[in-house]
Amino acid sequence: MGERRIRLLVTGASGLLGINLCLDAVADFEVTGVVNSRRLAGAPFPQIQVDFTQPGSAAKIIEDICPQWVVHCAALADLDACEKNPDLSTRLNAHLPGEVAEACRKVGARLAHISTDAVFDGERGGYSEEDQPNPQSVYARDKWLGEQAVLQANPQAIVARVNFYGWSLLGQRSLAEKFFYTLSAGRGMMGFTDVYFCPLVNRHLAHILLEMLEKGLEGLYHVFSRECQSKYAFGVALARRFGLDAGLIRPVSVQEAGLSARRSPNLTMRVDKIEAALGHPMPGQEEELEAFYRLYQEGYPQRLRTMVAVE
Numbered sequence: 001m002g003e004r005r006i007r008l009l010v011t012g013a014s015g016l017l018g019i020n021l022c023l024d025a026v027a028d029f030e031v032t033g034v035v036n037s038r039r040l041a042g043a044p045f046p047q048i049q050v051d052f053t054q055p056g057s058a059a060k061i062i063e064d065i066c067p068q069w070v071v072h073c074a075a076l077a078d079l080d081a082c083e084k085n086p087d088l089s090t091r092l093n094a095h096l097p098g099e100v101a102e103a104c105r106k107v108g109a110r111l112a113h114i115s116t117d118a119v120f121d122g123e124r125g126g127y128s129e130e131d132q133p134n135p136q137s138v139y140a141r142d143k144w145l146g147e148q149a150v151l152q153a154n155p156q157a158i159v160a161r162v163n164f165y166g167w168s169l170l171g172q173r174s175l176a177e178k179f180f181y182t183l184s185a186g187r188g189m190m191g192f193t194d195v196y197f198c199p200l201v202n203r204h205l206a207h208i209l210l211e212m213l214e215k216g217l218e219g220l221y222h223v224f225s226r227e228c229q230s231k232y233a234f235g236v237a238l239a240r241r242f243g244l245d246a247g248l249i250r251p252v253s254v255q256e257a258g259l260s261a262r263r264s265p266n267l268t269m270r271v272d273k274i275e276a277a278l279g280h281p282m283p284g285q286e287e288e289l290e291a292f293y294r295l296y297q298e299g300y301p302q303r304l305r306t307m308v309a310v311e
Helices: 018-025 057-065 079-084 086-107 138-153 175-184 202-214 231-241 272-278 285-297 300-305
Strands: 007-011 030-035 047-049 069-072 110-116 158-162 189-192 219-223 249-252
Touching: 007 018, 007 057, 018 030, 018 202, 057 086, 069 086, 069 202, 079 086, 079 138, 086 110, 086 138, 110 138, 110 202, 138 158, 138 219, 158 202, 175 189, 175 231, 189 231, 202 219, 202 272, 202 285, 219 272, 231 249, 231 285, 285 300
Parallel strands: 007 030, 007 069, 030 047, 069 110, 110 158, 158 219, 189 249
Antiparallel strands: none
16 A cells, blocks of 8 residues: 555635645645635545634634645735725734644644735845835735734744746736736736736745645745846746737836735845755746746646636
């Protein structure tokens, strides 16, 4: 008989990171995905529907499943939605992570909690794990509170600050998809010249999170590409790789966009700590874009669309 596979519980299993993590892990792990309102059709792993707005819901599911590893992806990640509904943001982004962390500690499960680069104000960039956050939006404030709740309840947990893109169920969850589908339709869109980020492709981020759990890492890590660029430059590079018209992207300042939640401009990140812990460099931007392009060539977005359940 083969070695028994690790029981892996992934919250937010229909989201941009969660679905890719589950699909990637299912060959090697005993995966259970937790979804909220959107069940997946024909997913190759069991799903459980849970309403995380209810206190105690996370603890019950973790006690019932008794996983060995948990990746907590579930969040209210729409910055403007958080501004409009701060109570819901506080529940899902600030309070829930601590409940998940406490439940994991009680059953002896290893936890990787997903946080964000947005906890910083973006005034100077080059942030390390030692730098003091200064959140500028409801979302950023609550995610930072969530980080603190996790490490207070479960100091052995991983808190991974991330930024990522990739293909999603409905094709609407990442900046890369927005650029791709808008430009493919021949429509113009804005690209911020003064907002910098260091994103990974969600599939690569999924691999790295599992590697971090396997190595028994603990505490706070910046999990980003080793290279950063403006969102305008990101869009232009994507357009060129896919043979689309980069001229449709209008270079603008974020100040001109009229967004309700303030965006931190310079979210360039240092990745020395994670590279030292894993013993290898983090991917660069060209490598990530190539991975995103290759998934498209392989029909991966179409595969995800087949999992959209008809309501």
